[in-house]
Amino acid sequence: MHFSKTTEYAIRVLSYLHRYSSTSHSVNVLHQELNLPYKYLTKMMTELVKKGLVTASRGREGGLSLAKNADEIHLCDILEAIGEPLESERCILGFEKCDASNPCALHDQWAPPKAMIEAMLTNTTLASLLHDKETKL
Amino acid sequence: MHFSKTTEYAIRVLSYLHRYSSTSHSVNVLHQELNLPYKYLTKMMTELVKKGLVTASRGREGGLSLAKNADEIHLCDILEAIGEPLESERCILGFEKCDASNPCALHDQWAPPKAMIEAMLTNTTLASLLHDKETKL
DNA sequence: TTATAATACTACTACAAAGTAGATAAATAC
DNA sequence: GTATTTATCTACTTTGTAGTAGTATTATAA
Numbered sequence: 001m002h003f004s005k006t007t008e009y010a011i012r013v014l015s016y017l018h019r020y021s022s023t024s025h026s027v028n029v030l031h032q033e034l035n036l037p038y039k040y041l042t043k044m045m046t047e048l049v050k051k052g053l054v055t056a057s058r059g060r061e062g063g064l065s066l067a068k069n070a071d072e073i074h075l076c077d078i079l080e081a082i083g084e085p086l087e088s089e090r091c092i093l094g095f096e097k098c099d100a101s102n103p104c105a106l107h108d109q110w111a112p113p114k115a116m117i118e119a120m121l122t123n124t125t126l127a128s129l130l131h132d133k134e135t136k137l
Numbered sequence: 138m139h140f141s142k143t144t145e146y147a148i149r150v151l152s153y154l155h156r157y158s159s160t161s162h163s164v165n166v167l168h169q170e171l172n173l174p175y176k177y178l179t180k181m182m183t184e185l186v187k188k189g190l191v192t193a194s195r196g197r198e199g200g201l202s203l204a205k206n207a208d209e210i211h212l213c214d215i216l217e218a219i220g221e222p223l224e225s226e227r228c229i230l231g232f233e234k235c236d237a238s239n240p241c242a243l244h245d246q247w248a249p250p251k252a253m254i255e256a257m258l259t260n261t262t263l264a265s266l267l268h269d270k271e272t273k274l
Numbered sequence: 275t276t277a278t279a280a281t282a283c284t285a286c287t288a289c290a291a292a293g294t295a296g297a298t299a300a301a302t303a304c
Numbered sequence: 305g306t307a308t309t310t311a312t313c314t315a316c317t318t319t320g321t322a323g324t325a326g327t328a329t330t331a332t333a334a
Contacts, residue, residue: 004321004322005321006321006322037322037323037324038324039323039324039325040322040323040324043323057331057332058329058330058331058332059330059331059332060331060332060334061331061333062331062332
């Protein structure tokens with residue numbers, strides 16, 4: 001009942017890119033500032049570039065920055081880019097088909113928390129994360 | 138953002154033992170009825186016996202049954218026995234220390250869904266799962 | 275043009291969860 | 305007592321995620 005490490009990393013990196021969006025940042029900087037494994041980060045960022053969430057520029061003064069406005073990037077977009085999509089149709093007990101007409105034993109009990117998680121992931125944007133206070137990334 | 142396979146299996150098996158609690162059931166029966174891998178199930182059930190959720194009796198007419206009343210077994214007890222505890226203190230972004238006074242970027246947004254999940258897992262008992270209708274296990 | 279700072283690629287290792295295989299031990303019906 | 309049915313133990317294989325290593329490629333500042 002938690003995010004994958006990769007998802008944690010992606011959210012933190014993209015939040016950082018948004019918070020300090022006046023310039024681009026190299027993988028090395030992200031590695032040091034966020035204390036994430038360098039090599040793993042390069043792979044992940046390459047993936048986020050391919051998925052269109054991040055733009056990369058090479059050479060001196062190059063680096064990474066958000067490819068869209070922060071209010072256009074929802075948490076669910078990040079999960080999807082990482083390969084951990086919402087799976088809103090996925091059954092909590094692992095059944096192939098599970099809905100109100102043919103529910104698993106946990107279907108009804110799981111519905112409210114599930115709806116709340118999905119609402120949070122679809123409504124929360126990068127921009128909305130940093131409004132009130134300085135938070136750690 | 139999902140349960141481990143082992144947790145899924147455990148919930149299903151314990152629900153089955155409750156629903157058909159008039160008798161005990163061998164691992165082989167559970168394997169066939171619930172379509173779960175036999176050998177994996179034997180390991181898991183041994184663990185649930187050790188943790189005190191299930192009683193096992195050997196020999197002919199032996200098998201497995203619930204060790205407590207179904208209204209005394211909460212979902213969180215199952216998760217804990219399986220080794221996937223609630224981790225209510227665990228930060229959604231993986232930080233060691235994360236609370237209201239020193240929050241991560243997602244702390245506030247995650248709080249409501251988190252509370253709902255925990256309430257569901259602590260309030261739901263095996264007995265409460267099967268009240269209204271026949272559900273699949 | 276060239277040194278360099280950066281991304282991008284390919285292949286490997288480490289570890290835990292999931293699943294498999296075979297042998298052993300206990301209880302009971304007969 | 306014995307055969308059978310059952311749980312239990314030890315060890316192995318598989319698979320996916322996380323993380324590491326080295327190199328190639330690209331862009332740009334000087």
